[in-house]
Amino acid sequence: MALSQKKHARGQLCIPGGFTVLSIQFSSDTVAQHKLYVKEHKVRAERSSHRPMDRTLFVLNIPPYCSEDVVKELFSQFGSVHSVELRDHPGSSQESGPKLSTFFKPLTKQGFKVGYIVFQNASGLSAAKSHPHNVPLVVCTEQRPVQTGVQKWIQKYTESFIQPDNLQQVIDAFMRDYDKRKEEEEERQKKEAEQQQEDEEGWVKVTRGSKGAKARPHSEKANQKTLQKEMRKKRKKELMNFYTWQHRNTQKEHIAELRKKFEEDKQRIALLRAQRKFRPY
Template sequence: MAPLKKKHAGGQPCIIPGGFTVLSLQFDSNSSTHHELFIKEHKVRAEKTSNRPLDRTLFVLNIPPYCSEGAIRELFSQFGNIQSVELRDHPGSSQESGPTLSKVFRPATKQGFKVGYIVFSNSSSVSAAKKHPYDSRLVISTEKHPVRAGVQKWIQKYKEAFIQPDQLQKIVDSFMEGHDKRKEEEEERLKKEAEQQQEDEEGWVKVTKGQKARPHSEAANKRTLQKEMRKTKRKELLNFYTWQHRNTQKEHIAELRKKFEEDKQRIALLRAQRKFKPY
């Protein structure tokens, strides 16, 4: 891909189309090559989350694979106090659902260029990062905070992959305690909902004074559905009896009409034989 054409004066920030500011950085002080980061103030109005405040969050693109969250925090700490650093494979909303899992239970992360969200304590830090001159390169690995890359990085990650049994046991115990606590809280919540949503035989929910009517729980909806099914069956049975009664009445009327016709024929025959004496 052809490099972007950037126009900037010495000591001035480099801004490219899209509103991104280009930061030039090198791995260490002896590196002859440099890497470029693209930063921009995070202004996604549709994202309603407290983890990324719109006035204090910096959106960063093209973060190299050897940069960890700690390295990014140290690199941008010169612009101000950092509250949090979040690295992701792709831009998107922050995920807060579910408990935070230990690295032991998380799948391995993809190795590649990432995007980052840096939350500063003050909004002035975002402006300071955007005003950083392009010709003043940022150094990632220093003597005070070295960053491993290449073979050294893989060796370090290989060593870190081994966890001592006692440490692993502590992680498992902590996870299970949190899981049991969440399970007990969920059971207690369902129990309270069931007590507050006791229904009578006709499906009414009793609401006591000082309490608000809450939406039905899954168990309450299931009971209501079963009651509706029983009502439907009773209605079908009642309709069957109604049809049977109506059919019986029709048969009785037909029988009466038949007897009436037979009586008419017998009376006509008696009249013809002059044996009919009504008085």
């Protein structure tokens, strides 16, 4: 069943899902055209600053001969492009972990891509969406040549040779970044341990974390220590008051201790009163 299509007055071709059709052709000499499907990127679950909703264009069906640089040059005619990201499938904007160099990135699959194009201004997004579908964008020009076929294979083969000096610089930069992140993590853990350290009476200082994070009054170590202390108190209490005569003796000892403390307080009060007597000489 064919998808229903709508034509707008300005020459736009829209398809279901809110996508607009953009036509491209490899060069001005070719007759065949390729269709791109574009729409404004709107994902509520994604709160990343890398893809602002009012300036990001979501593109489907990007051909394999269009690299990120080629796509950036192609869409720059609509406005200044901030960044271009090509992926095999739609997904989150950034992976967790350090950014890898081109030497250590896994090989990408050769096929059609999806793209996220971030413009400097929202006007670039509107211009790309309103471009007429019957006016194709030319990929390969004299100012912007795009290699394909055997020439592209030769170029990739030449670029596959890694210069030792360049590789050493990349490794050194990666290790410096790794050491820096390691030191920051150790410093953060040290500060957290100091903030959540118990004082002499067993109290734990409650501190507020970063913005949006809930304060944690106890660390895992402090929780285990408190739990062990409570278990010891409970075990001691159960052993002391297990039998009736133990409970009775405990009460007698408690009463005797209170009486002893009462007598000591009486003596202390009498001594204080004696010291307050008036002595003129």
